[in-house]
Amino acid sequence: MSRSLPQTLVLIGAGKMGGAMLEGWLRIGMDPTGITLIDPKPSDEIATLAAEKGMALNPESRSVPPTEVLVLATKPQMLDTAAPSVQAFIQPQTLLISILAGKTLGDLSARLPNATAIIRAMPNLPASVQRGVTAAAAGRGVSADQRAMANALLGSIGKVEWLATEDLIDAVTAVSGSGPAYVFHLVECLAAAGVAAGLPAETAERLARGTIEGAGEMLYQSPLSPATLRQNVTSPAGTTAAALEVLMADNGLAPLMRRAVAAAKRRAEELSG
Template identity: 80%
Template sequence: MTSPLPKTLVLIGAGKMGGAMLEGWLRIGMDPAGISLVDPKPSDEMVALAAEKGMALNLDPQALAPAEVLVLATKPQMLDTAAPTVQAFVHPQTLVISILAGKTLGDIAARLPNATAIIRAMPNLPASVQRGATGAAAGKGVSAAQKTMADTLLGSIGIVEWLADESLVDCVTAVSGSGPAYVFHLVECLAAAGIAIGLPPETAERLARATIIGAGEMLHQSPLPPATLRQNVTSPGGTTAAALEHLMADNGMAPLVRRAVAAAKRRAEELSG
């Protein structure tokens, strides 16, 4: 049986997200000797990791075998500048996976004319702790085997949702791409509310943080829908029910979150335009 892991992979951009993905690939057993890193300003940690694992760093494309997979993880605004260098790594058989926010399949194809198989993916920050959520859309030239390979690589940092239409990537950006910030702000709000009713600031923050972590782990472990979990911790006439009367009111949390996510989607569309 053919392994879903590529024998050769070039990572363009070894920053936070690129580094998180690299850690995931190594964790699931990809041979580091087959990984090449390209980053004009690699961190000291990345330089040390490359040396420790025997991964090539900033080698001439001519010195490398044709890559099965090339992952674009630079800042989106660097695409035009980096394209000539990146193009040298791309062969007709190379699968290109882009995580560049706002850059469409068409944008990548226009700048990398050698690329015939392109996947656009949108991971999120929890990839750094292997709890990422990635939405991905495959271009027409991607084979079934290449999609399986991409699923394995992206799945090393969390769940992967394949999208039927690339336009849905903007929706993914609004929900899970930006979503961690919404959760962090909820912790801020919950802690501030605790302080307002008399808790010491440090205690309020610890309790708020632990509450979100604990609730998240319950979601992770339980097969029950979120609505059922909510109902299970809500006693009729109790304290939780009193709070939910406000959070679930017509002007409560649901319409606020809808407006926030819609605003994020509009901005994603503007960046993609």
């Protein structure tokens, strides 16, 4: 096992995102016997995985060895009620990684005063297929070794972007947190446009879906910028150029996307208080 991975880790909340992270940690070689899972209502899949891999599931806190990393993946609204039991797992050397939306480093520090090293992270939905992007902001007490450890853990579900300040989290939420829904809606709109152009509905959806899947894979594999990739498939005076003339007009996609992201950011600010 890489030393960038912790010897002991407690995961509190093994739902969809917590479960996706757990699968990622096992995939990159973390020793499952060093992992403790805390979830009042674990799924059958999580319970089976814990039994098969030798992970402790809902043990008494006093039986858990000193915790190197604690990952908090409960619902944000559960923080106040869960805080006393979470505190029991935090020792002076413990790194706390929170993926609770809307809960700031200040919120976490106030409710979990035992935690002196805290990282706030914002993963997105594609983490469930190991293609997520996670933005992370480290509190002042986080050491270089702890940051490297967090980078390895968060990197198990996709790419990691470290933020200079926590203030950027709301913008991250608006771009990558909510962003997958924008892409899914783009598929819907492209398919609907295909139907309007005369295609059967099922054919239009397959074409739209496959196009976005393929374009996304090109982005994933290519070192070229999105602008260069766009230019490479745009022949002068061709069909793509005709469509882009509409999308890139002054009232086209760019200002629409700016308004959408701004609306999502405002709502994120409201939700984080």
